[in-house]
Amino acid sequence: MLIAAGGDAPARSGRSERPIESIQSRSAGEPIMAIVSLRSQRITVYDAKGWILRAPVSSGTKGRETPAGIFSVIQKVEEHYSNLYDDAFMPHMQRITWSGIALHGGVLPGRPASHGCIRLPFDFAEQLFGATAMGMRVIVAPGDVTPGEFAHPLLFQPKPGAAALAAARTAEAQEAARKAAEARLAAGTALREATQARAPVRAAENLKRRAEAQLAAAETKLGAGIPAEAKEQAEDTKAQAVAKIAELQLQWDVANVDLQLRLDAVTSAREAATAAETARATAAEAARQVARELDPVSVLISRKTQRLYVRQAFEPVFESPVTIADPDRPIGTHVFTAIERTTDDASLRWSVVSLLGGERAPSGTVEPRNQARGNGGHDVEPVPTNPDSAKAALDRITLPQDVLDRIGNITPRSSLIVTDEGASSETGKGTEFVVLLSGEPQGGIKRRRRSPGSEFRYARPRSQPYWGSPFGSPFGW
16 A cells, blocks of 8 residues: 555645746736646646746546536635535635536646546646636637637727726716715714713703702692791792702703704704715616626627627626528637737737637647547647638628627627537526537536536635545545
């Protein structure tokens, strides 16, 4: 047992002979896209300027292959344990399907070894987890591809003034929030002053009751047939009580008038606070609506269904028929991504990644499918997308103007997917578009049952121990 465990020590540690690389010639920007090459068993992360991180991976084994296709990050859990495979530890898990395909830290034996997930080196998984945002595009490619800059008239551009409108709405919301806070403070101050104004009223009432009691006692004493001297004293007490009552009544009247003014101020301040809160909520909702319109938009054009679909913030927006010339001829699968605004802020730079199926090795021959998944090719450089095939695909598509108008504002990280495929059944609540390449093995997803995200949202505290297999088996960590 010791010999077996010792021989597999590098695998248990999650290390691989291939190093984790990061760009050194410039500062890395926000990750926009990750491309996993099944052939090279490597993940490359891109920002708007190019690649920024690279690391080896371990994808699904034969019969449980990681499906090739187009995904996005739909859930992030720092400490996750599998509910499918013996509670296996999956640190820094980034889910890309609700049926259980994810990026996570794990053992890298230098070959495909998972049940369909994409294992990353543990340190790299932690680094990537902290850098990515929900919705980041993840492309799982059969071969080695890299995005290339691309321009075409069909690629959407931002609506004029959208950013300025969003800034204005945000400023209005901030100002409304400031006024609401001031109104709440004023209402609190008015209430405090009204509370303080009750004290003189209560004091006058108490003293008045005491004087009235003294008056009643003096009157009782005068009617009891007392001696003249005592009667004179009782009459003096009565006179003093009457005078005191009159004085206290005046004090009570003055204090009560002041209290009423304070109470009226409280009512007015509360009404103003309510109105300010309503204005704040209205302005905040307007700002949120504009912000939602600035969320990245995803558009899918499917030759299979001859329809266009639009999703935003993981929710469907609308769908419409689309015209594709020569609809019986394959169009390929192309992912166009808005990577950043141009210097004039009025247009966007786009990139494209094409997944054409039967991708060719550097020699130009078609590489067999069963050799394209992790069997060699570790040092193959990614192949830039051929812009001609992407241009040919877009040239065949005609979009009516009313559809273009309904798509909404386009911002960086928005995307257009043009494909022969339809949207996978994995596309649904809480997802971006999921597109699977039908010509590639999908064992890692066909064996899984798609379930709502809530079934996967559990995690175990870091303090609780977990004992993995000493042999680095798929059921340990």
